[in-house]
Amino acid sequence: MTLHQPIRHESDVYPTRFADHEQIIDRVDPVLWSTWTETAPISREQAESYDKNGYLILRDAFSADEVRALIQSSADLRGGALDGNEDVVTEPGSGEVRTVFRLVQNSPAFDRLARDSRLAGVAQFLLGDDVYVHQSRLNYKPGFTGKEFYWHSDFETWHAEDGMPRMRAVSASLLLTDNDALNGPLMLMPGSQRRYIGCQGETPENNYRSSLKKQTIGTPSQKALRELAEAHGIDTATGPAGTLIFFDCNTMHGSNGNITPFPRSNAFFVFNAVSNALREPYAAPAPRPAHLAHRGAPKAIAPVTGSLA
Amino acid sequence: MTLHQPIRHESDVYPTRFADHEQIIDRVDPVLWSTWTETAPISREQAESYDKNGYLILRDAFSADEVRALIQSSADLRGGALDGNEDVVTEPGSGEVRTVFRLVQNSPAFDRLARDSRLAGVAQFLLGDDVYVHQSRLNYKPGFTGKEFYWHSDFETWHAEDGMPRMRAVSASLLLTDNDALNGPLMLMPGSQRRYIGCQGETPENNYRSSLKKQTIGTPSQKALRELAEAHGIDTATGPAGTLIFFDCNTMHGSNGNITPFPRSNAFFVFNAVSNALREPYAAPAPRPAHLAHRGAPKAIAPVTGSLA
Numbered sequence: 068m069t070l071h072q073p074i075r076h077e078s079d080v081y082p083t084r085f086a087d088h089e090q091i092i093d094r095v096d097p098v099l100w101s102t103w104t105e106t107a108p109i110s111r112e113q114a115e116s117y118d119k120n121g122y123l124i125l126r127d128a129f130s131a132d133e134v135r136a137l138i139q140s141s142a143d144l145r146g147g148a149l150d151g152n153e154d155v156v157t158e159p160g161s162g163e164v165r166t167v168f169r170l171v172q173n174s175p176a177f178d179r180l181a182r183d184s185r186l187a188g189v190a191q192f193l194l195g196d197d198v199y200v201h202q203s204r205l206n207y208k209p210g211f212t213g214k215e216f217y218w219h220s221d222f223e224t225w226h227a228e229d230g231m232p233r234m235r236a237v238s239a240s241l242l243l244t245d246n247d248a249l250n251g252p253l254m255l256m257p258g259s260q261r262r263y264i265g266c267q268g269e270t271p272e273n274n275y276r277s278s279l280k281k282q283t284i285g286t287p288s289q290k291a292l293r294e295l296a297e298a299h300g301i302d303t304a305t306g307p308a309g310t311l312i313f314f315d316c317n318t319m320h321g322s323n324g325n326i327t328p329f330p331r332s333n334a335f336f337v338f339n340a341v342s343n344a345l346r347e348p349y350a351a352p353a354p355r356p357a358h359l360a361h362r363g364a365p366k367a368i369a370p371v372t373g374s375l376a
Numbered sequence: 377m378t379l380h381q382p383i384r385h386e387s388d389v390y391p392t393r394f395a396d397h398e399q400i401i402d403r404v405d406p407v408l409w410s411t412w413t414e415t416a417p418i419s420r421e422q423a424e425s426y427d428k429n430g431y432l433i434l435r436d437a438f439s440a441d442e443v444r445a446l447i448q449s450s451a452d453l454r455g456g457a458l459d460g461n462e463d464v465v466t467e468p469g470s471g472e473v474r475t476v477f478r479l480v481q482n483s484p485a486f487d488r489l490a491r492d493s494r495l496a497g498v499a500q501f502l503l504g505d506d507v508y509v510h511q512s513r514l515n516y517k518p519g520f521t522g523k524e525f526y527w528h529s530d531f532e533t534w535h536a537e538d539g540m541p542r543m544r545a546v547s548a549s550l551l552l553t554d555n556d557a558l559n560g561p562l563m564l565m566p567g568s569q570r571r572y573i574g575c576q577g578e579t580p581e582n583n584y585r586s587s588l589k590k591q592t593i594g595t596p597s598q599k600a601l602r603e604l605a606e607a608h609g610i611d612t613a614t615g616p617a618g619t620l621i622f623f624d625c626n627t628m629h630g631s632n633g634n635i636t637p638f639p640r641s642n643a644f645f646v647f648n649a650v651s652n653a654l655r656e657p658y659a660a661p662a663p664r665p666a667h668l669a670h671r672g673a674p675k676a677i678a679p680v681t682g683s684l685a
Contacts, residue, residue, distance in 0.1 A: 211598050215635050248557035249610060249632065289520050293637040301558060301636060323558065324633040326524050327610060328602040 081234075083227050083265040084350035089288050090265040096234040098260055098315055100195030100340075108188045117193060121260030121318035124304050125311040128185050129241075132376035134309035140176035141205060141243050141332060149173055154358055163209070168358035170203040170334060177205070180375060181336045181368070186239045188370035189313060190338035193237050197367035201225070201236060201339040202359055207332045213251050213325030217282055218292050220264065221337070222316040224278070224285050227270060227350035229360040234260075235340040236316040243332040245307045251325035253304040253312065259295050259319035270351040275359060287319075295319055341365040390543075392536050392574040393659035398597050399574040405543040407569055407624055409504030409649075417497045426502060430569030430627035433613050434620040437494050438550075441685035443618035449485035450514060450552050450641060458482055463667055472518070477667035479512040479643060486514070489684060490645045490677070495548045497679035498622060499647035502546050506676035510534070510545060510648040511668055516641045522560050522634030526591055527601050529573065530646070531625040533587070533594050536579060536659035538669035543569075544649040545625040552641040554616045560634035562613040562621065568604050568628035579660040584668060596628075604628055650674040 080095050099118035103111050109123070117123040129137075145164040149155045154173055156166040171178040181187060181200055190198045208214075221238065225231040246252045264287045274284055287295070299319075304312045314320065316337075325331065344365045348354050354362060389404050408427035412420050418432070426432040438446075454473040458464045463477040480487040490496060490509055499507045517523075530547065534540040555561045573596045583593050596604070608628075613621045623629065625646075634640065653674045657663050663671060 211601070215633050217635055249563060249612065251632070254558060254636070289637065292520070296637045303558065321635050323560070323635055324524050326526055326630050326632055327563070328598065328605045 078232070079349055081222070081226050081263055081265065081349070083223055084270050084285070085265060085267050086269055087267065089267045089291060091291060092263050092265065094234060094261050094263050094317060099193060100235060101192050108184060108192050117313065117315075120255075120257035120302075122255050122257070122304065122312060122314035124306065125313075126306045126309075128311045129309045130374070130376065131309070133374060136376045137176065137180065137241065137334070138243050138308060140174060141334070144174055144205060145207060163207075165207055167205040168203075170205050171200050171336070174205075176375070177203070177334055179371070180241070180334065182371050183375065184370040184372045185311070186336060187338065187368040190237050190239065191370065193313065194235050194338065194340040196235065196340035196342050198338040199341055199361065199365040199367060201231070201337040201361055203336045205332070205334050208251065208325065208330060210250070210328040210330045211326055213331060214281075215251070215324040216322045217286055218319055218321040219282055219286050220317045220319055223264065223266060225316065225360070227285060228274065228348050228355050230346040230348045230354060231316075231339065231343060232346060233343050234315070234317050235343040237338050238314050238316065239336045239338065240304070240312045240314070241334045242306060242308050242310040242312070243334060244330055246305050246310070246331055248303055248305060249325075250327045250329045250331055251322045252331075253314075253320055253322055254301050255304060255314060256295050256299040256319040257302050258299040260315040260317045262295070263317060264291055272352050274351065275355045292319075339365070341367050387541070388658055390531070390535050390572055390574065390658070392532055393579050393594070394574060394576050395578055396576065398576045398600060400600060401572050401574065403543060403570050403572050403626060408502060409544060410501050417493060417501050426622065426624070429564075429566035429611075431564050431566070431613065431621060431623035433615065434622075435615045435618075437620045438618045439683070439685065440618070442683060445685045446485065446489065446550065446643070447552050447617060449483060450643070453483055453514060454516060472516075474516055476514040477512075479514050480509050480645070483514075485684070486512070486643055488680070489550065489643065491680050492684065493679040493681045494620070495645060496647065496677040499546050499548065500679065502622065503544050503647065503649040505544065505649035505651050507647040508650055508670065508674040508676060510540070510646040510670055512643075512645045514641070514643050517560065517634065517639060519559070519637040519639045520635055522640060523590075524560070524633040525631045526595055527628055527630040528591055528595050529626045529628055532573065532575060534625065534669065536594060537583065537657050537664050539655040539657045539663060540625075540648065540652060541655060542652050543624070543626050544652040546647050547623050547625065548645045548647065549613075549621045549623070550643045551615060551617050551619040551621070552643060553639055555614050555619070555640055557612055557614060558634075559636045559638045559640055560631045561640075562623075562629055562631055563610050564613060564623060565604050565608040565628040566611050567608040569624040569626045571604065572626060573600050581661050583660065584664045601628075648674070650676050
């Protein structure tokens with residue numbers, strides 16, 4: 068395994084993957100990049116809450132008919148509509164579909180969802196810029212055997228391994244199953260987005276092949292996580308199917324495993340500001356492949372309105 | 377690995393560990409073995425709730441001083457008071473204490489706790505008989521890396537591998553850390569104690585050596601668990617340190633893993649009715665060792681009252 072000596076870009080304000088230490092610094096970028104006005108797509112309280120906590124949970128953004136239609140689209144994708152497609156990850160034993168990458172390329176219904184003003188329009192507002200889709204996927208985690216996902220900041224990986232320069236990206240996750248505290252919901256540390264943990268541990272080649280299963284590189288120390296959790300607490304993003312969660316690219320998050328019979332599924336979109344397009348990786352030998360990070364010229368989304376049902 | 381052909385006792389009303397099938401039957405024993413009167417150690421509502429749900433959560437059974445004293449006793453035990461004792465299980469890497477078996481033999485403070493009328497006296501009432509300690513242990517599960525424990529009925533194992541004849545035992549768990557929905561609390565299926573799942577899979581020799589780490593024999597099928605969960609739902613036994621949980625020997629339970637920084641610790645006592653003393657295992661080649669199941673003549677506890685602080 069070849070280890071990489073990180074290239075320190077002159078302008079790298081978020082260094083990480085240090086050989087021998089961890090470094091915690093303040094974020095230098097805004098969280099909310101727009102000033103709220105009455106034309107904003109979310110309320111003033113919602114904007115302030117996102118700025119303060121680093122996430123926003125919307126439980127009634129979609130009608131019951133829209134949620135049903137999206138769940139049906141998800142079932143179609145998992146039911147074999149994409150057989151043989153290399154963006155589809157299946158379980159070795161059962162052949163069950165676990166992940167569909169490049170969701171917006173693979174599904175007209177989910178492409179339409181990403182471009183909806185309730186997603187792309189809100190992302191534009193939060194990031195104060197035109198946006199494009201950095202990554203998209205459909206996740207399906209079974210009951211009984213759902214594995215945990217350890218604490219991490221998405222930005223740390225996107226910066227180190229994809230070359231995302233600054234904290235001007237936001238994830239949108241639409242729940243396609245009911246999620247409560249017991250079936251391994253997304254856990255977030257409110258306010259953690261204001262601190263940046265440059266992690267200890269250099270990036271091995273092709274780190275993404277193992278990190279998607281179990282992330283070990285680019286995760287904070289137990290000491291740092293304990294301090295963050297004590298300072299900020301831990302909240303969960305729970306709700307019925309149809310719940311929409313926005314969370315900032317640097318909000319510390321993770322999820323426990325799930326032995327309950329109840330699966331978890333969500334459609335996941337990362338919006339990045341067009342002004343924040345990818346460069347060379349800041350701390351990895353080579354960029355991750357296209358299904359994890361869109362590297363072409365960013366094409367701004369024109370948000371659309373109307374029902375998805 | 378030698379597999380065992382289960383001995384079917386003539387009187388075995390709870391057969392299990394079948395070679396080729398699973399069998400779900402109704403429980404033939406009462407859950408609450410006493411009739412409630414005004415001299416009972418718990419309220420009528422509490423007795424009815426235990427009978428209906430198969431567990432009872434008491435959040436103010438102990439004073440703050442008592443809880444502090446018990447936490448201190450736990451810290452002393454984990455801090456090296458029992459170095460070299462074979463009842464102590466440590467983590468291979470760190471040497472940290474994970475479990476202290478035969479807790480009542482190893483700690484005067486916890487022996488006193490077991491004999492307290494708030495534990496042994498309540499157990500006597502629930503089981504309608506004198507009681508003795510079948511198993512006792514101090515559990516410490518660290519934060520960040522706490523593993524899940526899969527769904528099981530304790531009675532199924534105690535019957536198959538220890539030779540416990542009937543469902544006339546109850547566990548008492550005293551929380552020594554705060555436990556919320558996110559740090560892997562005990563999950564229980566209310567009402568599940570009324571059904572008995574005879575499991576598929578014969579018992580390997582020395583099954584306990586692996587089953588304490590990850591139970592695979594004596595666990596229900598996913599189909600059976602899904603049906604139980606849909607019929608009964610899933611509840612959690614959460615509360616601050618000092619919370620006392622009684623749960624019937626056949627209540628289906630388990631716990632998720634825990635990536636939060638917050639550890640879980642509890643003192644755990646199994647009370648069995650003296651009339652329900654162990655026989656030969658019902659479905660295993662040999663009984664489990666003494667630290668998992670007391671096999672001597674049952675010595676009835678005389679419950680004591682007074683402060684533990």
